Amino acid sequence: MAQFTYTPASVSHKSITFLLILLSAKLFSLLSLLFCLRFLIALVTITSSTFLRCTASNFVSYGGAILFTGTLLVVQSSYFVACSAGTSGGAINHGLYGQDFGSTTIIDSMFADNEALLGGAVALLCESIDVHLLLGSTFSRNVATFMPATESGGVGADLYLNYGMTEVHDCTFSEGRAANMAGSLYSLSTVLSISESTFSRSDAKNGGALTLASGNNTIQSCSFSNTNATELGGAIFVPVTAPYYAYKNEDDPTELVVSDSRFEHCTSANGGGMYVDVGVPLEVRSSNFTQCKADDSGGGIYASALAPSNIQDTSFVGCSAGFSGGAVAIVDGSVSVNKCTFVDCSISVVVETATCLKITMTDLFGDGWFGSKLYVMSLQDFVTLKRAGLDLTTALAVDEGTSSTDDGGYYGGYGSYGGDDTGATDTNSDFDTSLVTDDYTFDGNSTFTTYVTTLTFGELGTGYEQIDTVCFDKSDGEDYVVVTTADESKATFVLCFILFAFLAHITTLLIIYHFICFVPKRSL
Amino acid sequence: MRAPSRSPAQMGLLRTLPMVPSLAFVSIFICKTTILQILTFCNQFDSIADALKPFEPFDTCAGSGGGAMHISASATVTISKSAFYDCVTTNANGGTMALISDTPLEADQSVLTVTDTIFGKSTSSHYGAINFASLSKASFMNIEITAEDADVQSLSGVFFLSGGSMTCVSACAAGSYGNCTAVDDCFSCLIDECTACPVSMATHTNI
Numbered sequence: 001m002a003q004f005t006y007t008p009a010s011v012s013h014k015s016i017t018f019l020l021i022l023l024s025a026k027l028f029s030l031l032s033l034l035f036c037l038r039f040l041i042a043l044v045t046i047t048s049s050t051f052l053r054c055t056a057s058n059f060v061s062y063g064g065a066i067l068f069t070g071t072l073l074v075v076q077s078s079y080f081v082a083c084s085a086g087t088s089g090g091a092i093n094h095g096l097y098g099q100d101f102g103s104t105t106i107i108d109s110m111f112a113d114n115e116a117l118l119g120g121a122v123a124l125l126c127e128s129i130d131v132h133l134l135l136g137s138t139f140s141r142n143v144a145t146f147m148p149a150t151e152s153g154g155v156g157a158d159l160y161l162n163y164g165m166t167e168v169h170d171c172t173f174s175e176g177r178a179a180n181m182a183g184s185l186y187s188l189s190t191v192l193s194i195s196e197s198t199f200s201r202s203d204a205k206n207g208g209a210l211t212l213a214s215g216n217n218t219i220q221s222c223s224f225s226n227t228n229a230t231e232l233g234g235a236i237f238v239p240v241t242a243p244y245y246a247y248k249n250e251d252d253p254t255e256l257v258v259s260d261s262r263f264e265h266c267t268s269a270n271g272g273g274m275y276v277d278v279g280v281p282l283e284v285r286s287s288n289f290t291q292c293k294a295d296d297s298g299g300g301i302y303a304s305a306l307a308p309s310n311i312q313d314t315s316f317v318g319c320s321a322g323f324s325g326g327a328v329a330i331v332d333g334s335v336s337v338n339k340c341t342f343v344d345c346s347i348s349v350v351v352e353t354a355t356c357l358k359i360t361m362t363d364l365f366g367d368g369w370f371g372s373k374l375y376v377m378s379l380q381d382f383v384t385l386k387r388a389g390l391d392l393t394t395a396l397a398v399d400e401g402t403s404s405t406d407d408g409g410y411y412g413g414y415g416s417y418g419g420d421d422t423g424a425t426d427t428n429s430d431f432d433t434s435l436v437t438d439d440y441t442f443d444g445n446s447t448f449t450t451y452v453t454t455l456t457f458g459e460l461g462t463g464y465e466q467i468d469t470v471c472f473d474k475s476d477g478e479d480y481v482v483v484t485t486a487d488e489s490k491a492t493f494v495l496c497f498i499l500f501a502f503l504a505h506i507t508t509l510l511i512i513y514h515f516i517c518f519v520p521k522r523s524l
Numbered sequence: 525m526r527a528p529s530r531s532p533a534q535m536g537l538l539r540t541l542p543m544v545p546s547l548a549f550v551s552i553f554i555c556k557t558t559i560l561q562i563l564t565f566c567n568q569f570d571s572i573a574d575a576l577k578p579f580e581p582f583d584t585c586a587g588s589g590g591g592a593m594h595i596s597a598s599a600t601v602t603i604s605k606s607a608f609y610d611c612v613t614t615n616a617n618g619g620t621m622a623l624i625s626d627t628p629l630e631a632d633q634s635v636l637t638v639t640d641t642i643f644g645k646s647t648s649s650h651y652g653a654i655n656f657a658s659l660s661k662a663s664f665m666n667i668e669i670t671a672e673d674a675d676v677q678s679l680s681g682v683f684f685l686s687g688g689s690m691t692c693v694s695a696c697a698a699g700s701y702g703n704c705t706a707v708d709d710c711f712s713c714l715i716d717e718c719t720a721c722p723v724s725m726a727t728h729t730n731i
């Protein structure tokens with residue numbers, strides 16, 4: 001007969017383990033159910049639909065066609081045309097600021113001619129790390145407008161992404177237009193991956209196609225062509241700061257990896273292909289920059305104080321700039337360039353806009369009366385350089401043809417040399433006051449970037465004044481004619497008269513001396 | 525014999541006669557001063573005449589340049605195994621590269637290291653057909669200039685150094701030498717071509 005041995009400890013242990021497993025399973029089931037319910041409750045799928053000219057017209061309004069505050073939005077094979085919203089998401093706005101959870105999937109859809117302040121076509125504003133997918137979709141002619149009254153907007157003509165992990169694959173972006181940043185896509189995503197997508201003919205003030213303001217960004221096998229920025233980053237702009245309304249997560253550092261991508265005919269003032277700002281680690285691999293152009297610096301890439309970065313196996317062909325770095329401009333930071341090819345890259349500084357004169361002006365007597373006077377005349381205006389008797393406050397003042405309303409780059413900086421013009425109506429005077437000494441001797445780079453109407457010099461109390469180089473803008477195509485005035489003639493006349501008088505005086509004395517000393521005396 | 529009498533005019537003239545040299549001296553001095561003043565004045569016309577000459581290009585563009593690469597503001601850049609062809613700057617320095625520093629201070633200097641790299645045609649209308657370095661550190665090791673001399677032109681220099689330092693060496697280790705040609709203050713060496721130094725000719729450094 002078998003003897004049953006009761007062992008309370010072992011039974012208790014097994015029971016508790018079993019109960020724990022059971023409870024865990026129940027809990028997991030419950031959570032799964034809740035999780036599924038969450039989607040069941042907040043899942044919207046839109047398929048094969050067309051949204052035409054939908055408008056959310058309030059001053060503050062979101063999602064011209066769809067404002068979705070649920071959890072999961074799926075849009076497939078749909079068209080969104082000419083929709084607009086007052087604030088964000090001209091066609092679709094998913095989530096509001098402060099809303100957690102929210103994933104968006106857009107597949108094989110088209111967005112055209114939509115408009116909003118942020119995200120002309122689509123704005124994804126949820127503040128969680130959910131996944132957004134944009135696959136095989138087309139964005140064209142969408143616009144992010146700027147609102148001057150609030151100085152906001154103009155960000156992300158096609159897409160505005162806020163947080164989350166976003167993947168953009170096989171999408172086409174064209175002719176987007178943003179008044180401020182991102183002619184196509186503005187991203188604050190934590191993780192952004194763009195692959196096998198094309199960006200073309202879009203433009204913005206900064207970031208002709210992309211502005212990547214945060215997170216870990218990867219661009220692979222993409223094409224950027226004919227994208228333009230008026231200021232920074234013809235195709236890609238990676239800023240160190242973002243506008244206040246763009247809600248940049250300052251704690252989320254930005255990284256950028258570009259590989260197997262092409263940049264063609266991208267243009268901007270700085271960084272024709274891309275402009276990457278302070279502290280960002282940049283990696284560019286196996287990419288091509290062709291005919292990218294910067295009006296100022298960095299035809300292909302402008303890199304400003306980057307974290308250690310790497311450009312590898314990349315070619316720059318026919319890139320150019322107007323001032324420095326036809327292909328690449330690296331300002332501060334550490335960059336390694338490895339196995340790269342640079343072909344037909346160039347700088348062409350336009351000097352026709354800065355015609356230089358070397359002028360020396362001398363006040364012969366230091367009294368300001370016999371001063372030199374020099375007129376430099378154009379067909380439209382003229383420059384007067386006059387040594388004496390003129391008020392410095394109105395001198396150098398009129399340096400861009402705006403007449404007496406221009407208070408001048410030079411005198412505006414008086415007492416604080418080195419600064420640019422602070423004149424209220426003077427927007428572009430650039431007399432290089434940093435090189436001006438206290439006695440108003442100009443040397444080196446005294447430069448007028450726009451042509452000058454009247455330039456005069458006041459009574460300085462010194463006998464000598466020199467202007468080594470003064471440059472005049474000829475961008476208007478005008479030629480300048482330098483003429484002297486009657487002052488020199490007067491001075492010449494007076495000085496010649498004095499010289500003649502002295503010479504005559506000496507000649508007379510010498511004749512007298514000759515006659516007295518050397519002419520033979522008749523008798524003594 | 526009585527001395528002939530002199531007229532009052534003659535007497536006055538004789539009295540002033542000793543003063544003539546001093547008067548002449550004073551006159552000459554004044555004249556000289558005046559002439560100097562006139563010359564100064566004429567110089568002014570010269571300056572104006574200079575101004576009327578055909579305008580020279582704006583030659584104060586130290587901050588511009590670098591047909592392919594511009595490196596400035598304390599940047600540290602390493603270029604390796606790369607190639608530069610047909611780079612050109614117009615009215616700027618450094619046909620291929622411009623290396624600029626804001627100050628000569630060590631901490632502010634931009635540093636460029638170029639290794640195993642080929643330079644083709646490169647021209648600059650200003651200074652440095654290939655490289656312009658100002659107040660910076662440039663180092664070229666194992667570089668080859670494949671262009672003809674006529675295709676490496678500038679106003680002055682191929683590797684123009686305006687302050688700072690520049691070193692040029694082949695990649696050959698001690699005990700061997702490269703197939704190099706002097707170009708300006710640098711060398712163009714066939715990449716990675718090294719020959720062992722003859723016995724008793726080896727050095728402890730590469731050249």
